[in-house]
Amino acid sequence: MDTKKEHRIALFLDFENLVTNTGFTAGNFDLQPAMDRLLERGKVVFRRAYCDWSRFKEAKGNLHEFGVELIDVPPSTRSGKNGADMRLVIDALELCYAREHIDTFAIASGDSDFCPLAYKLRENGRQLIGLAVKEATSPLFVKACDEFIYLRPRTRAEKEKEKRGHEHDEAAKGRKHGKGHEAGERHGKDASGNKDKEKGKAEAKTEVPELALEVVQRLLARATGPLNPSLIKETIVRKEPDFDEREHGFSTFAKLLASMEQEGLLRRVQQGRQWYVVGPDAAPPEPPKRRGARNAEEEDEEEVYPDPVDDF
Secondary structure, eight states: OOSSSOEEEEEEEEHHHHTSSSSOOTTTOOOHHHHHHHHTTEEEEEEEEEEOTTSOGGGHHHHHHTTOEEEEOOBOSTTOOBOHHHHHHHHHHHHHHHOTTOOEEEEEOOOGGGHHHHHHHHHTTOEEEEEEEGGGOOHHHHHHSSEEEEEOOOOHHHHHHHHHHHHHHHHHHHHHTTSSHHHHHHHHHHHHHHHHHHHHHHHHTOOOOHHHHHHHHHHHHHOSSOBOHHHHHHHHHHHOTTOOGGGGTOSSHHHHHHHHHHTTSOEEEEETTEEEEEOTTOOOOOOOOOHHHHHHHHHHHHHOOOOOOOOO
8 A cells, every 4th residue: 555645544334243253242342453453554534333232332432432433223124134234335435425535445344245335435546445354254345345454352362461461561660669670570581481482483384475476576577676565565465455464474574575585585675764675686786876975076176276377
């Protein structure tokens, strides 16, 4: 995605879809991970969630904390089905035509019924990001999006890890004030050891995906100069909207490229503050001329004067 422009994002949540057979409940649904991923891409300027809120009262407080407007859609049939998805589609299209500054739409649902909405938004030049639980998401909707982010409930291990992190912070505060120094130090060493073990396990599982290899090879074959890493990532995501390098053991895309460099598939070069990607056999770029040296030469030229003419 374009990193030079700050995107304006509208977030729509089909809430009932997110908490039905997904592992989430109204009480434990956490919007923070999804918001963190969206805020990496721009400002979330519009937030709405749709469902029959009389059935999901426990979620109201959490969503209000994130500034989400709750649209109540009561059951419209005897079977209890409501028109939340239809209301969401109407509001999204209305916003698309009325607010041109909003260039990105995030639809939190795994329902393939939103595919026509996805096609219409993209037809009007909008980026579309999908969010849902992987096991409850239609592959058709994934392919209809420009990018797809999978949500998942936090596991017990992750909650315990977060708890240990808070305990570690408390121990650090104790050391700062001269209390519990030895206990805090032992806890810090244990935590550091655990992190090293986890890091080692993560590195052991890393594997460069075939899609990344294919995209890099094709882009380098057609390139007439260095490639920006963001272009490579954008191309991969266009081919596979739900691509996530973390699923292959890499915490960042830069580490994925570094692994490919170690395998001799590409070479990374730095120009100024920016890193670029070139072919493994590409000639090294010429170092830029030093401004100081050039200015010194110009100053020397300016200081050379002809000898004065002696008229006497």
